[in-house]
Amino acid sequence: MSAEEPRIGTGRRRLLRGAVAGTLGAAGLAAASGCPAHAAERDAPVQDDARELSVAVLLYDGFTALDAVGPYEMLCRVPGVRVTMVARQAGPVRTDTGELTLVAERAMSDVTRADVLLVPGGGNRGTVAMMEDADAHRWIRRIHRRSTWTTSVCTGSLILGSAGLLRGLPATTYWASRPYLKEVGAVYTPGRFVETGKIITAAGVSAGIDMGLHLASRLSGEKVAMAMQLAVEYDPDPPYDTGSPEKADAETEALALKLLEDSAR
């Protein structure tokens, strides 16, 4: 063993399995060894395979990364679910800070149906642009017409609202944007997420994780959602108690808004 490059036993080839072989037992390990039919389904296009539950996440210039990636991570391992990033055009899409780029796999025009639509929030510039984007609104309404669930995270609810989906309905949004819900006809309602009919709106950024697990439960049952919570080791331990404006003081709130403003691109 060199000082620079420690060698490791062959057991590591199943880093995620060996630890609990005793729990799974032989039958469990056999069951866990993968299902080719399921693997084939996951390669199918979003809207062409009725056996698959399709989740379309709408990316746009200036979206907030965690708004999209939080729910993606909670849903992408749910059996039969395929999450697809969709944008005006397929290809790279920049986040609100300009420091991170995600790739949209499909263009809006190529996606005509999804079981779940998720619209993430974004910075001021990105959100406002989407609130004014009639093409995006038409696409959102088209997908919503046949969706099982239509959902948003953070200021994504202002985009759903601008598309005409929230009129007279209870909804939530990013804490600093709550007053704007009424301008899109929605009724601000407190909650980590708010479910009304088939629409679920989540509060800001990290609330998409909680909503994502709720959606996992709706799509595949509580046992799967409980397992997904363990799969992402979601046993949160926030260092402070400042995660909502009801808990944070005025100085923290002012500084949070300044950090958002200064980081916007």
Place this chain on the structure above:
Amino acid sequence: MSAEEPRIGTGRRRLLRGAVAGTLGAAGLAAASGCPAHAAERDAPVQDDARELSVAVLLYDGFTALDAVGPYEMLCRVPGVRVTMVARQAGPVRTDTGELTLVAERAMSDVTRADVLLVPGGGNRGTVAMMEDADAHRWIRRIHRRSTWTTSVCTGSLILGSAGLLRGLPATTYWASRPYLKEVGAVYTPGRFVETGKIITAAGVSAGIDMGLHLASRLSGEKVAMAMQLAVEYDPDPPYDTGSPEKADAETEALALKLLEDSAR
């Protein structure tokens, strides 16, 4: 107002600010209006501007998206911090499910220094490949030599360990991979994250969010970290109490491992 496209007042152009104008006051709003000098700094390359705190996140084929995006979202708005995604080559990098692609802005060979190094975890295939990647280990050691903080999320600690950084040190990792820490010379230590000298290792996937806020505090103080927690509305409300193997039952644990196995690409 058409039935399809509700119009909204001009106030929405400051969706994130108007809500708390009373809190900020006139002086606060002036302070929040942005700093051109700071904006210029953020455009500088990672390693060329000593005034900037650079965070390099190492992406690789098969990494887990939330491991990278959780800490990114907690750090990207910290004053003076610039987060850069780095990979073997600049360009698209696939996650462990194959359903999401992030873009690495820089190649490892172009990044010779970073104040903070963050190595996310990945699925079995991606993690094992990185545990065997001597080039990546050399780069990790090079960055670590001059870093202020060297950090990992999930099985990223097995990669740090394979690079020789954890010998005899306390560390944590993904719950199902804990036994493998000793194979890279580390001593498994319980905790949402474990700090030892300048190395911080976080537990699985979502633990990177908690570690990210801790890092924000280390880099810029508690007031900024508290504000960042509010900025991402991190007031978690998990639907179940199954986020760690100590809390979940054996059936949930077996199902979590099966979901991970079946979704691996």
